[in-house]
Amino acid sequence: MTPSGKGGQRSSSEAAGWAGAVATFLAVLVALFKEEIQALWRRPSLAASIRLSTPDCHKTEMTVTNTLTGQVLDSWPCYYFRVWVENSGNLRAEQVQMFLSRLLRKHADGSFKEEKQFLPMNLRWANSHEIFAEGISPKMGKHCDLGHIVHPSKATQAGNTLPNVPADKVIMSLDLEVKPNTKSHLLAPGTYRLELRLAAANSTPVVLILELTLTGGWYDDESRMFADGIGISHVS
Numbered sequence: 523m524t525p526s527g528k529g530g531q532r533s534s535s536e537a538a539g540w541a542g543a544v545a546t547f548l549a550v551l552v553a554l555f556k557e558e559i560q561a562l563w564r565r566p567s568l569a570a571s572i573r574l575s576t577p578d579c580h581k582t583e584m585t586v587t588n589t590l591t592g593q594v595l596d597s598w599p600c601y602y603f604r605v606w607v608e609n610s611g612n613l614r615a616e617q618v619q620m621f622l623s624r625l626l627r628k629h630a631d632g633s634f635k636e637e638k639q640f641l642p643m644n645l646r647w648a649n650s651h652e653i654f655a656e657g658i659s660p661k662m663g664k665h666c667d668l669g670h671i672v673h674p675s676k677a678t679q680a681g682n683t684l685p686n687v688p689a690d691k692v693i694m695s696l697d698l699e700v701k702p703n704t705k706s707h708l709l710a711p712g713t714y715r716l717e718l719r720l721a722a723a724n725s726t727p728v729v730l731i732l733e734l735t736l737t738g739g740w741y742d743d744e745s746r747m748f749a750d751g752i753g754i755s756h757v758s
Contacts, residue, residue, distance in 0.1 A: 564611075564612055564613045565611050565612070566609050566611040566613050566615035566660070566724060567725070568608070568609055568610075568611075568615055568618070568658070568722060568725055568728055569607070569728065570605050570607050570608075570620070570718065570720045570728065571608075571756070572604070572756075574748045574753070575748065578606055578665070579603045579604065579748065579754070580602060580744065581599065581600070581601050581744045582599075582601070582602055583598065583599060584598055584599075584600040584670070584672060585597040596679065598672055598675075598680075599742070600670050600672040600673070601670060601744075601747060601752075602667065603667075603752075603754065604648050604665040604666060605665065605668050606665055606666075607655075607658065608663035609658040609659065609660055609663065611660055611725075612660050613724070614658065614660065615658045616656075616657050616722055617654045617657070617722060617723040618654065618655040619654050619655070619720075619722070620644060620645045620666045620718055620720050621642065621643070621644050621645075621718065621727075622642060622645055622696065622716060622717070622718055623642045623717045623718070623719050624636055624640070624716075625706075625715075625717075626715040627714050628712065639704060641704070641706050641707075643699050643700065644698070645667060645668060645696070645698060645699070646666070647665070647666050647667070648664070648666060648667050653699050668696070668697060668716075668732075669694045669695055669696040669697050669709075670697065671692050671693065671694050671695070671736075671752075672695075673740055674691060674693075677693060681701070682695050682708060684705065686710065688738075691710075691711055691739075692711065692736060692737075692752075693708050693709065693710060693711075693736075694709040694736055694752075695707060696708075710736070711736045713736075714733070714736075715731055715733050716732045718730040729758070730756070731756070731757040731758045732755070732756060732757065733754070733755045733756075734752070734753070734754050735752065735753040735754075736751075736752055737751055737752070
C-alpha cells in the first residue's frame, strides 16, 4: 500500500505543477495581449442613418451677425439636413469622422457617373462644427451636418449660386470642412448619390450611400418641402 500511496502523491504533485505552469503561461499571455483580447468583445459599433423629418431634417433660420458686436445683420429661412450617427457597441468610439468620399450624379440614361470636380473631404458635426468628434459613448449618438438650402432670394447673400442655375431654383450647400473655390460643394437641381465613410480611431470604416433628389423648388411648408422639394433615401 505504501508504494502506491507514494505514487499517487507524486502524480498529484506533478499535476499541480503542470496546472501551475499552465496558469502562469496563461497569465503571461493575458498580460502581453490584454488589449487584443479585450478587443475581441469590447469595441465600438458605429452606424449612420437619415430620415427626412425632425430631428434629422428641419426648417430653421440662418442668421448673419457682426463678428465684433454680435449684432444680427440679416436672417433668412433655410432647411438643414443631418445624418444621425449612433454607437451601439460597448466601447467609446474615439475621434469620429464622417468623410464624403464620392459624389455621383444621375444622367439622362439613368446611370450614375462620378462628379470628377468634387473634392472629397470631411463633413462637420452639428452644433460644434468640429471635423472630428472627440468621442461617442456606447448607446449614445450625435448628428453630423450633411448640407443645407436657403431661400433662392437669399442665395447670393449666402454664396450659394451657380452660373447655370436659374435664380428662383434651390441649390444645396454640402457642409464640408471647407468651401472649395471651385464651388464643388454646391449641388444644382438633380439626383445624386453620396458615398459617406464613417470611421473612428478605434473602429473600421462603415460605408453609407445616400440618394438625394433636388427638384429645385422651394416650399415654406416643411411637409410640402420634404414631399415635393427634396428626397433622401438609403441605397446601402
